[in-house]
Amino acid sequence: MTRRTKRLEEAASRRNEESGRMGAAIANLRPRTFLEAYGVVVIVVMVAAIAAAPLLASDPLEQDLSVALTGPSADHWMGTDNLGRDIWSRILNGGRVSLVIGLFVLIAAGTVGVVYGAISGYLGGIVDAVMMRVVDIFLSFPAIMLALLISAALGPTIRNVILAIAAAWWPVYARLIRGQVIVVKEREYVTASRALGAGPMRNLFQTVLPNSLGVMKTIFVLDIGYAILAGSTLSFLGLGVSLPTPEWGVMIREALQFPNSWWLILSPGLALMLFVSAINFAGGIVTRSVHEIPGR
Amino acid sequence: MSEGPAAAPPLLEVEDLRVWFPAGRGPAVKRRRFIKAVDGVSFTVHRGETLGLVGESGCGKTTTARAVLKLLDPTEGRILFDGVDLSAIPRRELRRMRRRMQPIFQDPFASLNPKRTVEAVVAEPLVIHRQGSAAERRARVSELLATVGLPPDAATRYPHAFSGGQRQRIAIARAMALRPDLIVADEPVSALDVSIRAQILNLLGDLQEEFGLTYVIIAHDLALVRQVTDRVAVMYLGGIVELRPTEELYRRPRHPYTVALLSSAPIPDTAAEQARRRIVLEGDVPSPADPPSGCRFHTRCWLRQKLGNPEVCATDPPPLTPIGESGTAGAAACHFPHEVAGSSELQETLQALTGASGGAKGCREVPVEEPEISD
Numbered sequence: 001m002t003r004r005t006k007r008l009e010e011a012a013s014r015r016n017e018e019s020g021r022m023g024a025a026i027a028n029l030r031p032r033t034f035l036e037a038y039g040v041v042v043i044v045v046m047v048a049a050i051a052a053a054p055l056l057a058s059d060p061l062e063q064d065l066s067v068a069l070t071g072p073s074a075d076h077w078m079g080t081d082n083l084g085r086d087i088w089s090r091i092l093n094g095g096r097v098s099l100v101i102g103l104f105v106l107i108a109a110g111t112v113g114v115v116y117g118a119i120s121g122y123l124g125g126i127v128d129a130v131m132m133r134v135v136d137i138f139l140s141f142p143a144i145m146l147a148l149l150i151s152a153a154l155g156p157t158i159r160n161v162i163l164a165i166a167a168a169w170w171p172v173y174a175r176l177i178r179g180q181v182i183v184v185k186e187r188e189y190v191t192a193s194r195a196l197g198a199g200p201m202r203n204l205f206q207t208v209l210p211n212s213l214g215v216m217k218t219i220f221v222l223d224i225g226y227a228i229l230a231g232s233t234l235s236f237l238g239l240g241v242s243l244p245t246p247e248w249g250v251m252i253r254e255a256l257q258f259p260n261s262w263w264l265i266l267s268p269g270l271a272l273m274l275f276v277s278a279i280n281f282a283g284g285i286v287t288r289s290v291h292e293i294p295g296r
Numbered sequence: 297m298s299e300g301p302a303a304a305p306p307l308l309e310v311e312d313l314r315v316w317f318p319a320g321r322g323p324a325v326k327r328r329r330f331i332k333a334v335d336g337v338s339f340t341v342h343r344g345e346t347l348g349l350v351g352e353s354g355c356g357k358t359t360t361a362r363a364v365l366k367l368l369d370p371t372e373g374r375i376l377f378d379g380v381d382l383s384a385i386p387r388r389e390l391r392r393m394r395r396r397m398q399p400i401f402q403d404p405f406a407s408l409n410p411k412r413t414v415e416a417v418v419a420e421p422l423v424i425h426r427q428g429s430a431a432e433r434r435a436r437v438s439e440l441l442a443t444v445g446l447p448p449d450a451a452t453r454y455p456h457a458f459s460g461g462q463r464q465r466i467a468i469a470r471a472m473a474l475r476p477d478l479i480v481a482d483e484p485v486s487a488l489d490v491s492i493r494a495q496i497l498n499l500l501g502d503l504q505e506e507f508g509l510t511y512v513i514i515a516h517d518l519a520l521v522r523q524v525t526d527r528v529a530v531m532y533l534g535g536i537v538e539l540r541p542t543e544e545l546y547r548r549p550r551h552p553y554t555v556a557l558l559s560s561a562p563i564p565d566t567a568a569e570q571a572r573r574r575i576v577l578e579g580d581v582p583s584p585a586d587p588p589s590g591c592r593f594h595t596r597c598w599l600r601q602k603l604g605n606p607e608v609c610a611t612d613p614p615p616l617t618p619i620g621e622s623g624t625a626g627a628a629a630c631h632f633p634h635e636v637a638g639s640s641e642l643q644e645t646l647q648a649l650t651g652a653s654g655g656a657k658g659c660r661e662v663p664v665e666e667p668e669i670s671d
Contacts, residue, residue, distance in 0.1 A: 188406035195365050196421045196470075197394035210411045 029289050031282070039281030046275055050095035057089035060246045069261050079263035081254065087267050094246035095271065101162055101231035101241075102224045108166035110220060113173025118212065120174065121181030122204045132178070138171040144233065151234055156242040165230050169223075176219065180212035187211070218287045225279035232272055248272045305379060306340040307478055307510050308364065313337045313373035315359050319585050332584050333359040335534035336373075338616075343477070346504065346511040348525035348542070350518060350557070354581060356534040357514045361480050364512065365399050366390060377478070395425055398471035402483040404463035408455040414441075414466055415451035421473045440469040444499060461492035468499065472507070480512045485520065497524055518561040522546055527626070530554050533592045534584055539616060540626030547646070550619050550628035550636050552599040559645040572648035575641055589613075591631065599635060606631070 031037040049056060064084035072079045078087035120131035138146070150164035184190065185208050193207045232249030234240030241247040243254070248268040255264035314337075316330035334356040341347045349357040363370045366382050375382045377393060385393070398421070401407035408417050418440055419433045428436065438448050444465040455463055464484065471479055484500065485493040501524065503509055515521050521528055521542070528545045530538040530553065538551040549555050559575040577596045582588050588595045594609035608631050616627040628636075636642060 188401050188403060189409040191367060192399060192401060192407045192467075192470075193409070193420065195367055195394065195399045197391040197424050198420070199391070202424065207409055211409065 029285055031285055032288075033284070035281040036284050039278040039283075040285070042274055042278035043282055046095065046271075046278070047099070050092055050099060053089070053092035053096065057092050058086055060085060060089040060093040061244055062086070069258065072263055078267045079261070081251075081264060082258060087251075087263065090246040090251060091248070091267050091271050094248045094251060094268065095275075097158060097241055097245060097247045098228045098231060098249075098272075098275075101158065101165070102228040104162045105165045105169065105227040105231070106220055106224055108162060109169040110173055110216075112166070113170035114177045114209075114213075114216065116170065117174030117177035118181050118204060118209055121178035122185055122200070122208060124182070128178075132175070135171040135174050138168070139175070141168070143168040143172075144230065147230060147234060148237065148239055151239040156238075156240060158241055158245070161231055161234055161240045164234065165227060169227075173216070173219075177212060177216060180215060181208055184208050184212045218283060221286045222280060222283040225276035229272070229276055304343060307343045307378055308341040308512070309374075309376040310337060310339050310360075310364065311374045311376070313360065313363055313375065314371045315356070315363050315368065316371040329585050332534050332587060334363065334370075335584075335587065337531070337534070337536055338373075339529055339536065339539060341478070341510055341512060343510055344504070344508055345527065346513060346525045348521040348528040349512065349514045349531060350516060350521050350528060351531035352516065352557075352581065354584070355531040356584070357531050358482055360531070361399075361482050361512065361514055365397060365480055366394070367399075391425075395421075395474045396476050397478040397480065398474065398476040400464075400467055400471050400479060400481040400484045403487045404460055404467050405487070407467055408463060408470075410455055413452055413454055414446075414458075417455065417466060418451075418469045418473055421470060425474060427474070436473065437469075440472055443472065443503070444469045459492075460488050461496060464488060464492075464496050465499065468496075468503070472503065475507065476509070478510045478512070480514075482514045483516070484513065486515065486517065493520070500524065518546075518557060530557065533581060533587055535592055536616060536629065537593060538626070538628040538630075540619075540628070541624070544619075544625050546649070548625075548637070549642065550633040551593075551630045552597050552636055553593050554628075555636060555639075555642050555645055556598065558649060559641070561649070563648060568648055573644060575645070591629070598641065599630075599632060599639065602639070603632065603635060 031040050062085060064080070066084065068080060068084040069082050070076065070080050070084075076086050076088065078091065080086060081090070116131065117135075120128045120135075141149075146168040147164040150167050151160055154160035154163065181204075190203060190207050193203055198207070231240060232247065232252070235242075235247050235249030236253045238253065241250055243250060248271055251268040252265055252272075255261070255268070258264055313334055314332070315334040316332050319329045319331050337356070337360055339347065349360060351357050359368070362368050364375055366375070370383065377397060380389075380393065382390065382393065409420075412420075415434070415437050418437045422428060422433045422436060427433070434451075437451055441448060441450055446462060446465050446469070450458070450462075450466075455466065458466065464487075479500075481500070485496050488496060497520070500511065500513075504511060511524075513521070513524060525542050527539065527541050529536045530545070530551065532553050538545065538549065538554045540549075545554065546558070549558060556575040556577055559572075563569045563572070575598050577598070579596055582592075582595055588610070590608070590610040590612055591597070591614050594600050597609065600606065600609050612631070614629045614631045616629045617633070618627045619625045619633060630636060
């Protein structure tokens with residue numbers, strides 16, 4: 001036996017010792033490339049800072065007109081806006097709003113889309129055809145247009161922004177999960193479960209759905225970034241969160257009025273870019289952990 | 297037809313089963329076409345008996361099994377399980393009946409949910425039918441794992457951690473969980489390594505002895521069928537062409553298709569294998585959407601050619617006719633069973649088979665080492 005095959009065998013036996021799926025899954029969650037590591041670090045640092053905002057910065061709504069529109073300084077190291085509010089504090093607190101929007105959009109759109117699509121795909125036939133035409137109608141609008149319309153109709157609050165984006169997004173998830181369910185429901189273990197006497201509800205939600213969610217996990221993680229972007233876009237267009245609530249999109253919108261104060265637009269822009277790109281980089285880890293687990 | 301080992305009412309009766317699948321619609325004027333996957337199949341299975349269903353792929357044996365398990369609805373015909381017509385009872389009743397008939401599938405890599413632990417997989421039937429408390433179910437699972445020869449620590453692991461043979465044991469444990477009366481096994485060993493097959497078959501045999509199980513086993517390997525079955529139904533193009541007690545079928549086949557199948561079964565003796573002449577059927581299996589008139593086998597029948605293509609084969613479908621006087625020798629669906637019996641092809645085929653496998657005849661227990669289950 002050559003040294004190489006020996007090493008391979010040792011590695012294999014070590015892997016076998018790791019107890020099953022959980023061990024393997026955790027091993028797969030370790031970042032493997034520089035970009036993945038970078039993404040994880042940025043996310044961790046930013047989320048920690050956003051969570052600890054009250055400790056790290058002053059009140060984001062506190063005005064001090066004596067220092068209005070000043071550039072970065074020791075007191076306000078990201079500068080101040082036209083009302084003398086601290087940009088650093090507004091970035092941290094605005095991040096909270098963005099994160100809340102991102103997460104809740106996914107929870108709402110994900111739940112509705114997955115349940116709707118799974119039922120449609122599982123039942124098939126005419127029910128499926130009708131349910132999917134509804135999805136088609138939603139998808140025939142550009143998502144951002146639909147979100148704008150809904151948001152404009154409901155009024156600019158955080159809750160309505162979440163509702164608007166979720167309403168525009170759930171059909172995408174519905175269609176994706178439906179495709180997966182249609183594939184998985186033909187698998188033999190589903191037939192086996194049916195032969196054991198499992199009813200349709202149990203079959204769909206206990207057997208088919210858990211085996212259909214693999215790809216969705218990756219998409220969900222990547223979409224947190226896009227949901228945050230969409231939330232900021234609505235705010236930027238004046239149809240999302242409104243002043244004085246700090247939010248990255250709102251801050252960029254505001255900054256447009258003061259083209260000479262570069263720090264106004266730089267900080268929220270960078271924050272948005274850093275965070276969304278970090279989620280994309282780190283998303284590779286989730287993709288891998290979904291695809292590389294032995295036995296699927 | 298054979299009355300089986302006991303005079304008790306049969307556990308399973310299949311009467312004139314037809315399963316037709318709609319095939320693509322033709323022009324509007326044409327009637328819809330159907331794939332006649334199963335077209336008029338009848339058989340009975342008695343308690344404690346093992347019935348084999350054999351035939352080449354596409355002959356309808358798996359469809360028959362699925363209809364028996366009520367995984368698809370028969371187009372026509374009745375399936376009586378313990379005297380109850382499965383098509384006529386409400387859904388809740390059907391679920392209760394499912395407890396008593398369990399499937400084993402061909403591919404143990406596909407039939408176990410990869411997202412659940414072995415314990416959850418084996419306990420699933422108990423959960424579905426609300427049997428016992430969580431603790432009782434756990435105890436039952438470890439009992440079942442022991443019964444099928446898996447180590448107790450298998451319970452906490454996932455199916456992917458096991459080999460094909462071990463996975464099939466898990467599937468068997470799941471099928472046994474509700475103490476069923478009937479197990480329908482669709483090619484239970486054909487996806488397994490040859491060295492593992494005997495272990496799984498012996499396990500099935502042991503379970504049958506211990507729990508008085510009844511089996512319907514589907515296979516295409518004739519040697520295997522001979523070892524484990526009491527009676528065999530040979531299927532061709534959606535119908536049964538011969539239904540005989542196992543040894544009768546292998547020693548005195550009365551349908552030309554059975555003879556052809558036997559002549560093509562490999563013999564584990566290279567000299568004999570090379571020396572023998574096989575009956576090679578001409579052409580392909582006709583489409584089940586448009587089966588031949590008369591005897592469904594007549595287009596490829598070697599005997600018909602030899603007899604000078606008698607008209608009757610192409611016009612009248614031969615019924616399954618009992619063979620011999622006693623009524624215990626089974627039945628065959630051929631217009632010319634005596635000609636089959638007297639043919640030189642049959643003699644040659646049987647000679648090749650007996651010459652090679654003298655030792656294994658009538659021996660149900662296959663000698664193997666104890667299954668080695670190490671991790």
